[in-house]
Amino acid sequence: MAAGKFDILHLGHIAYLQQARECVGNDGRLVVVIALDSTIVKERGAPPVFPQEQRRRLVEALEMVDQAILGYETSDQTKIVRDVKPDIIALGYDQHADIEALQNMFEKEGINCEIVRLEKRDADGLCSSTLIRKRILDYYRENGTAR
Amino acid sequence: MAAGKFDILHLGHIAYLQQARECVGNDGRLVVVIALDSTIVKERGAPPVFPQEQRRRLVEALEMVDQAILGYETSDQTKIVRDVKPDIIALGYDQHADIEALQNMFEKEGINCEIVRLEKRDADGLCSSTLIRKRILDYYRENGTAR
Numbered sequence: 699m700a701a702g703k704f705d706i707l708h709l710g711h712i713a714y715l716q717q718a719r720e721c722v723g724n725d726g727r728l729v730v731v732i733a734l735d736s737t738i739v740k741e742r743g744a745p746p747v748f749p750q751e752q753r754r755r756l757v758e759a760l761e762m763v764d765q766a767i768l769g770y771e772t773s774d775q776t777k778i779v780r781d782v783k784p785d786i787i788a789l790g791y792d793q794h795a796d797i798e799a800l801q802n803m804f805e806k807e808g809i810n811c812e813i814v815r816l817e818k819r820d821a822d823g824l825c826s827s828t829l830i831r832k833r834i835l836d837y838y839r840e841n842g843t844a845r
Numbered sequence: 846m847a848a849g850k851f852d853i854l855h856l857g858h859i860a861y862l863q864q865a866r867e868c869v870g871n872d873g874r875l876v877v878v879i880a881l882d883s884t885i886v887k888e889r890g891a892p893p894v895f896p897q898e899q900r901r902r903l904v905e906a907l908e909m910v911d912q913a914i915l916g917y918e919t920s921d922q923t924k925i926v927r928d929v930k931p932d933i934i935a936l937g938y939d940q941h942a943d944i945e946a947l948q949n950m951f952e953k954e955g956i957n958c959e960i961v962r963l964e965k966r967d968a969d970g971l972c973s974s975t976l977i978r979k980r981i982l983d984y985y986r987e988n989g990t991a992r
Contacts, residue, residue: 706977707854709899712906747980752856759859761908830853833894834981 699784701731701769702793703738704753705746706827712760713819718788719762721814729782730757730766737769747831775800776807784811791818846931848878848916849940850885851900852893853974859907860966865935866909868961876929877904877913884916894978922947923954931958938965 700718704711719728732754738746746753750768758766770778779787789795797813804811847865851858866875879901885893893900897915905913917925926934936942944960951958 707903708895709902712903747977748855755856756854756859759907759909761906761910830894831981834978 699729699731699779699782699786700788700790701733702790703733703746703827704730704757705738705748706830707756708827708830710826711757714788714790714816715757715760715762717816717819721786721788721816727764728762729784730763731769731778731782732757732766734769734771736771747827776804776809779804779809779811780807787811787813789813789815791816846876846878846926846929846933847935847937848880849937850880850893850974851877851904852885852895853977854903855974855977857973858904861935861937861963862904862907862909864963864966868933868935868963874911875909876931877910878916878925878929879904879913881916881918883918894974923951923956926951926956926958927954934958934960936960936962938963 700715702711702714715728715730718730719726722728732750733741735745735750738744748756754766754768757763767778767782787800789797793815797815801813804813847862849858849861862875862877865877866873869875879897880888882892882897885891895903901913901915904910914925914929934947936944940962944962947960951960
């Protein structure tokens with residue numbers, strides 16, 4: 699199981715999901731949880747560029763992904779894990795969850811899964827949605843028109 | 846063979862490539878030609894948000910695509926067709942090439958391939974890179990900050 703916002707797909711997302719795929723191998727199943735619009739608004743104070751269902755369908759169209767599902771409207775992270783029943787949860791290098799705390803919480807709830815943090819890979823590109831938005835805005839500021 | 850700019854992937858791209866996949870079936874091979882940055886600059890006067898190699902790798906990560914290759918630095922469209930040797934060229938509904946003129950040009954060059962224009966499908970979403978950029982800019986204008 700992997701998770702994220704995936705707003706404006708970029709090579710950093712591909713590198714993350716490719717590593718998650720390598721964790722389970724070709725016969726394994728990779729389920730990706732897509733953050734709800736409401737969760738993103740709570741987290742950064744603004745909605746994503748792409749609404750949640752569009753982000754879900756784009757991620758599900760990637761070759762290394764078996765299924766993409768929307769996150770749940772709850773702060774209880776054990777609920778979705780209980781439903782997906784992953785053997786492994788693969789966190790991206792920039793997902794700053796406390797692995798030990800998560801592991802303890804899951805164990806207390808009788809959930810048995812391994813949590814791994816994937817390394818940062820050189821993805822050779824614009825690997826941050828913030829940078830991508832900045833690139834569009836900088837162009838606008840300099841030229842007075844959207845590119 | 847399909848072709849396009851594919852700058853900021855959206856569901857319109859997915860709908861187009863899915864239809865192209867349906868043209869060749871599951872056993873067929875779908876090759877996608879990615880417009881060079883220089884071609885995009887010539888066409889709309891501004892570079893894309895994502896450089897060509899990033900656009901190529903993103904498209905190649907889609908499950909319905911077998912291979913994505915960069916376009917050629919030439920106005921002679923027969924060169925790449927001669928190399929890819931497609932049985933079918935699938936144009937998107939918004940690619941305004943003159944099919945008859947293309948077909949005549951290819952026939953004169955001894956290239957035997959069918960050219961089809963795919964229909965517009967309801968892709969339920971933000972299906973234009975221009976609209977996506979506008980959404981980012983509108984937010985900036987209203988709030989004075991990138992979302």
